[in-house]
Amino acid sequence: MPKSSDESSDVIQTIEKLIEAFGGPGKLAAWAGVNHSDIIHWRDRGIPPGWHLRLLAECARRRIALDIELVFGMSNSDALTFTRSFRDASAQFSNVDPSIAVAAVKQLGAHVALPASPEAAELERVANPHADTDYVARFTAPEFTSLCPVTGQPDFAHMVIDYAPGQWLVESKSLKLYLGSFRNHGAFHEDCTVAIGKRLAQLLEPKFLRVGGYWYPRGGMPIDVFWQTGELPKGVWLPDQGVAPYRGRG
Secondary structure, rough: OOOOOHHHHHHHHHHHHHHHOOOOHHHHHHHHOOOHHHHHHHHOOOOOOHHHHHHHHHHHHOOOOOEEEEEOOHHHHHHHHHHHHHHHHHHHHOOOOOOHHHOOOOOOOOOOOOOOOOOOOOOOOEEEEOOOOOOOEEEEEEEEEEEEEEEEEEEEEEEEEEEEEOOOEOOOHHHHHHHHHHHOEOOOOOHHHHHHHHHHHHHHOEEEEEEEEEEEEEOEEEOOOEEEEEOOOOOOOOOOOOOOOOOOOO
16 A cells, blocks of 8 residues: 555655764765665665665664664564564574674675685675575576686686575675686686685585586586585485586487
8 A cells, every 4th residue: 555645754754864873875875885876765765675684783783773664664563573583583693793694795785896806705694584494595607717727718617506504694796706706717627616615614604515516628528526515404405406417429
């Protein structure tokens, strides 16, 4: 049901107070990594759902009162459920400020240049909203590229990453930038594949993680590399990675 003019006015005024609490639209935009015009759009049209958890976490950190029903356009029951879910997720981090779990994400929603190298890339993580549930998430990079460390010629691979998360999820934009940073990186197939797995495992501390690197032939010989850590939780569905073995005429 469309909001009445009075309700819309209340929402705008509430969001304006929130913007002021952050120090103005410029400072809120800087914190969020968005343009000034985006903040004005938030004020006039409402805050996008993808920002709800992050904004709530930052308000909690700054001790800013937040009217969830008005600012997020939620019903009273939805607001209560959302707040309860946030508190439940925060309680899992005994030694971590729960706001850090989301507020530390800096690249999502911002213009970020491709990192010059994997070492320069910043992988980011967010809190797993279903940390009490065993499941698998999959990322596929069918056009992964790196360089031969000897000849400098390009190598191509189809990368598949499966992991059963614990308390953390990898933020997908930062992962895309990290994988893209290999484009001008010289390393052998084995090095690239294993390095990706180790970096993710160190960041996420997952219950289980595996990386399949399916490399296209160079010199007439394809090389596939597989790395895994942890144990897959019992009963979790883990499909085949779906990449056919390389075949010539056989």
